[in-house]
Amino acid sequence: MAQTHERLRDMILGGELLPGQRLTQQELIETLDVGRTPLREALRMLEAEGLVTSKANRGVTVTGIDLAEAEELYGMLLLLQPPLLTLAASEISDATLDAMEERLTDMQSRPPTRRDCHQDHVDFHILPKEWFGPILGQLVLDTYQRLGRLQRFYYNRRRLPDYIVELDVALLEALRRRDGQQAKRVQELHLLNSAIGLILDVDPWHRFGPLLRAAAGVGIKMQTAPDGSVTPPLKATWANTLDEYQPVNTEMVIDATCTD
Structure with a gap:
């Protein structure tokens, strides 16, 4: 889980995942080669840091820059x-x-x-x-x-x-x-x-x-x-x-x- 969180965090801060980009769990599972449970936990951690935003019926997106x-x-x-x-x-x-x-x-x-x-x-x-x-x-x-x-x-x-x-x-x-x-x-x-x-x-x-x-x-x-x-x-x-x-x-x- 920690490695998944760190990898996603680096992808966001490094510009590999862009502000406003929608993240699908299936694509991330395939890209990162991780299970669904550690991915969900990593996304929750990133949301707590303000790096991703989760909304009902819209999924998870990389938080935009205001x-x-x-x-x-x-x-x-x-x-x-x-x-x-x-x-x-x-x-x-x-x-x-x-x-x-x-x-x-x-x-x-x-x-x-x-x-x-x-x-x-x-x-x-x-x-x-x-x-x-x-x-x-x-x-x-x-x-x-x-x-x-x-x-x-x-x-x-x-x-x-x-x-x-x-x-x-x-x-x-x-x-x-x-x-x-x-x-x-x-x-x-x-x-x-x-x-x-x-x-x-x-x-x-x-x-x-x-x-x-x-x-x-x-x-x-x-x-x-x-x-x-x-x-x-x-x-x-x-x-x-x-x-x-x-x-x-x-x-x-x-x-x-x-x-x-």
Whole structure:
């Protein structure tokens, strides 16, 4: 059963089974060479993870990707997490920073296409939630979990970009220095790159709205077309400049604050 679940999960996240695709038990039994009972249990586990949807008279389908929801979730993280990191930088424990460094080391040592690498990346970013308090920390965690499927689908299909790791290194360095403003800036750049990269990978013609409004709400001006469409790399300018700050060069969003 565990092997059947793992194989189906990899087929969905790897794009072998596409969002919205109907799954028939007979075809899966033949493809996976498994019995009906372990297949049904594996499908129940996948439904609990949100990877498949079961409806009466319609059978089981691979759960579709709701890009509008993903954009709002990224917008919510942009409004919530970076400002909290600004405050956390002065009081976050050395133990938490050491745990983040362990996750970063694990991520750097894994092949950039492995699911474990993605999990290390998520763990790295949710570890500071311990400082936020139980309610805010849980809200950050829940948001990352809701985004998890889209992120796993994206990173299982392509190599984890080098700049993602560089942004994580820059974030940890800023937190080690107790520099909350730079930690905030790095995380904002990280979230914008992740949101735009992942969403455009699924729909290159996506029209952005909530993410742009969230960015504007925290003082980030992004260069987009009037209809909300974007063509990477986007220039983004922050309302404030930071001393001795050198932005990481990324593919989707360029921090142009220091170069304009």
